[in-house]
Amino acid sequence: MLDDSLLDDPAALRRADRDHALLALAGAGARVRTALRLAEGAGLAGLQPEGRPRAVLVAGHGSALTAAEALAALAGNGTLVQPLAPADARPAALFSEGHSWQLPGWAGPLDLVVAASADGTEDGLVKLAEQAYARGCAIAVIAPEGRPLAEAALQVRGLPLPYLPAADPEAFAGSAAAEPAEPDLPAEEVGALWAYLTPLLALADRIGVLDAPAEQLARAADLLDELAVRYRPDAAAYLNPAKDLAAQLSGTVPLLWCEGPLAAVAAERFAAMLAERAGRPAVAGLLPQVLSTHRGMITGRLGAGADPGDFFRDRVEEPDPLTVQVLVLRHTPQEAPAEPVEPEVLPEPGPATPTVRRARRLAADHEVRLTELAGTRAEPLHALAELVALTDFAAVYLGLAEQH
Structure with missing residues (x-):
């Protein structure tokens, strides 16, 4: 009721919001700016693409797939953008160990594969990056620095783009932060969508999939600040x-x-x-x-x-x-x-x-x-x-x- x-x-409201979700939503604009700066610092600005890819396949789960859907909607019909959800789940002690991803049969050297993870430890995504390398695909990874997925990007000659975690470690999308996490139902950060979408859009702009220059992303960050004030x-x-x-x-x-x-x-x-x-x-x-x-x-x-x-x-x-x-x-x-x-x-x-x-x-x-x-x-x-x-x-x- x-x-x-x-x-x-x-x-x-502040007392009831024990996992600081409202604070995380209010910081969406700042998160866009920081994620854009980190992407540029990771080498995106110096990327010299050899033409636009035939397709962009974005693998992950949760908000990573939502970011892929957003990229597809914004890109229109110019380039195929396909989210890749986990293809299989097996019993495992941790969520990150139990899922696997599979490239479609047609994926090859004309395509870009992006593996995105807020945790960066999913062995299924690491194996997907190896599979993409074997097929000759271009590869990019959105993951926290120093995690297995980010390290795998270097091994397969991919572009590692940092994932920006929430400033408040308790600002997750689950119920109270004090509740124990369930292995098969992990909580996701409320602001994860913008942490995925910002580097994904910056990359898509750089390779010609859509027009999303840094100025446009900066204006989006300003708008998110304005809306956070309205909905405070x-x-x-x-x-x-x-x-x-x-x-x-x-x-x-x-x-x-x-x-x-x-x-x-x-x-x-x-x-x-x-x-x-x-x-x-x-x-x-x-x-x-x-x-x-x-x-x-x-x-x-x-x-x-x-x-x-x-x-x-x-x-x-x-x-x-x-x-x-x-x-x-x-x-x-x-x-x-x-x-x-x-x-x-x-x-x-x-x-x-x-x-x-x-x-x-x-x-x-x-x-x-x-x-x-x-x-x-x-x-x-x-x-x-x-x-x-x-x-x-x-x-x-x-x-x-x-x-x-």
């Missing part, structure tokens, strides 16, 4: 879109409907954060397919629910029914206002496409709440930062308020 009072009590714990809930969104999600199963690949990345990230931070299931899917594949959830028992205003319902024995609600994630580029304006709570995302209008009509016909979340910046990377920052903070606030 959501504790509304907690959202308007900064001191209580001491901002009143009625002026804080992230707190407002967290309150809206209480007691519901969110259906995350996204329009376009960029919004799809943000939706998958939001679903993962809701599961990790708030223990809340969410179902993500692309418009317009979800209008048919999610129809049963809209028209069924969760969509109709029980009448929360039923006077005769026993509030103690019969708690509020669990219902679905729809969140539509979109990229709707808008011109920046000439003068600074006071931020609204979940601002109007702009004109709707025919597909979004159909989604609105379906939700309205079945009396299901629909909220639209939009990245309004013209630059796709910055629009992604808008969506990710809002939903990351909302997931953390929801978890803190419901578990308090």
Whole structure:
């Protein structure tokens, strides 16, 4: 059950946030700047590519794969970007020892393989780097310096790019830091996405996969700083879109409907954060397919629910029914206002496409709440930062308020 009072009590939020997730989210901008500087210092600036690769294959798990999806969305159709999830898992004492990765049969000298790990000890990724070397692939590694994966990059003539850990060692995405880690369910840093995505974008820019110069990444860092101020714990809930969104999600199963690949990345990230931070299931899917594949959830028992205003319902024995609600994630580029304006709570995302209008009509016909979340910046990377920052903070606030 959501504790509304907690959202308007900064001191209580800080006490409840035992693993410092809010602090980690607030440091996303600084992390982008530092990761970019470390990537350039690792030799990225002096890299002389011999043309653009046919495909970029990014291997890892968790946020590393989300970063790969983001790169694919930002790169468009110019170059194939394929995330490589673990292909097999075997019993092992540690998570890092139990997974293996496999290159597709077509991967070869025209392709780039990137192995990414926050731990840098996965033997499966080390073996993947060796496999890529045997196939003649170009190789890059994103991992902490001095770890086996970073050392393997040197052995296979790859480019080692440092992974920047969180400044606070307790700032992980799991529950309380004091709880023992489970071997098969390791906690991941809340800010890991930007630690992976920054060097990946810098590398992609250098080899011609997309246009992401250092200036653009620096502006993204500035934007993340600005959003962290807007969503900060001491901002009143009625002026804080992230707190407002967290309150809206209480007691519901969110259906995350996204329009376009960029919004799809943000939706998958939001679903993962809701599961990790708030223990809340969410179902993500692309418009317009979800209008048919999610129809049963809209028209069924969760969509109709029980009448929360039923006077005769026993509030103690019969708690509020669990219902679905729809969140539509979109990229709707808008011109920046000439003068600074006071931020609204979940601002109007702009004109709707025919597909979004159909989604609105379906939700309205079945009396299901629909909220639209939009990245309004013209630059796709910055629009992604808008969506990710809002939903990351909302997931953390929801978890803190419901578990308090």
